[in-house]
Amino acid sequence: MIKYIGSKRAVVPLLEGLARRLPIASVCDMFAGTTRVGQAFRRAGCRVVSNDLASYSEAFGHAYIAAGAALDRGRLRRALARLQALPGAPGYVTETFCEQARFFSPANGARIDAIRGAIDEMDADPVMRGCLMTSLIEAADRVDSTCGLQMAYLKQPAPRSLRPLELREPDPVEGPPGIVTRAAANDLARALDGVDCAYLDPPYNQHSYFSNYHAWETITRGDRPESYGVARKRVDCRTTRSPFNSARDSWEALADLIGALRTPWVILSINDEGFHEPAAVAELLGGRGHVAALAMDVPRYVGARIGIHNPAGQRVGAVSHVRATEWLIVCGPDRDAVESAFDDTVVVAGVTPAA
Numbered sequence: 001m002i003k004y005i006g007s008k009r010a011v012v013p014l015l016e017g018l019a020r021r022l023p024i025a026s027v028c029d030m031f032a033g034t035t036r037v038g039q040a041f042r043r044a045g046c047r048v049v050s051n052d053l054a055s056y057s058e059a060f061g062h063a064y065i066a067a068g069a070a071l072d073r074g075r076l077r078r079a080l081a082r083l084q085a086l087p088g089a090p091g092y093v094t095e096t097f098c099e100q101a102r103f104f105s106p107a108n109g110a111r112i113d114a115i116r117g118a119i120d121e122m123d124a125d126p127v128m129r130g131c132l133m134t135s136l137i138e139a140a141d142r143v144d145s146t147c148g149l150q151m152a153y154l155k156q157p158a159p160r161s162l163r164p165l166e167l168r169e170p171d172p173v174e175g176p177p178g179i180v181t182r183a184a185a186n187d188l189a190r191a192l193d194g195v196d197c198a199y200l201d202p203p204y205n206q207h208s209y210f211s212n213y214h215a216w217e218t219i220t221r222g223d224r225p226e227s228y229g230v231a232r233k234r235v236d237c238r239t240t241r242s243p244f245n246s247a248r249d250s251w252e253a254l255a256d257l258i259g260a261l262r263t264p265w266v267i268l269s270i271n272d273e274g275f276h277e278p279a280a281v282a283e284l285l286g287g288r289g290h291v292a293a294l295a296m297d298v299p300r301y302v303g304a305r306i307g308i309h310n311p312a313g314q315r316v317g318a319v320s321h322v323r324a325t326e327w328l329i330v331c332g333p334d335r336d337a338v339e340s341a342f343d344d345t346v347v348v349a350g351v352t353p354a355a
């Protein structure tokens, strides 16, 4: 899976346990990102709707949530082997992200261009295409030269960026296959019917995912947009906004979303670095059912741990803290199930219940 800020890697085992314990058979992961939470729900036996506005998340959803027994994995492996053997063909990615910006080595950029072009030539249904695209984005992520955000690149190429791009088959995920949507969460909430639970992990501060991961969006879309600035961002980064990235609009967007959901159960992730107080969010959820919350102390994202650097790439300061508090809030109609939601919670390495 790609490096992704706000990704719930540390708390996935807790969410999987929660999904097994609650009386739910279907879940909508409304802000799916990498899909790692949706994968946990799937492993717990739930039917998952994987939703996000990002095109790359839609591809991950096809690979990890929708792919099931109907996917011909032999054909997928043969297609990946053919793509892996293609010689580089420098194009938009090489010029924009390797020469104008330096997210990848030019040799890897030329191979990304060749593979991305060849995917469009293949006769592939959405699940097969999602698997090929996921394999390409994950391979590119393993050889990038960033701190995990595509707002800047490292002054000196990261050692991993000198390695050749290697396509791997996306791992199969146990559990029933689900479906994938790409919609604004607030719109989807109004259309969602017959789903037991919604999992909400919205953007929590002003930093836009569309801008932070613009290269994945561009590679997935294959649309060669005009670009600007040192990071060669897509020109529509200037105009694409999520209300959840706005200090002014995000509370209203969250309240609207929670009000529009017809799922009996809601699970929400929130941390202490975002716009909202966990207590205020728990109170908002209290309007629709019984509520329980668990606070966990987790490592902060990699950029924070690497520290503060000047434009010459020299470390000029330390970040103020390297751990954050992550909250899981559960809301549902069954008081006993809510009250015992976090019983027997197994604490995993690096994650401790906060005092």
Ligand SMILES: C[S@@+](CC[C@H](N)C(=O)[O-])C[C@H]1O[C@@H](n2cnc3c(N)ncnc32)[C@H](O)[C@@H]1O
Residues within 6 Å of the ligand: 004, 005, 006, 007, 008, 009, 030, 031, 032, 033, 034, 035, 036, 037, 051, 052, 053, 054, 057, 183, 184, 185, 186, 201, 202, 203, 204, 209, 210, 242, 243, 244
């Ligand atoms: C905190 S991240 C989710 C991380 C995810 N849980 C994971 O573990 O990878 C928030 C996600 O919300 C998506 N997003 C932003 N605004 C959205 C909206 N209005 N509707 C749906 N998704 C949105 C972003 O593309 C991003 O992937």
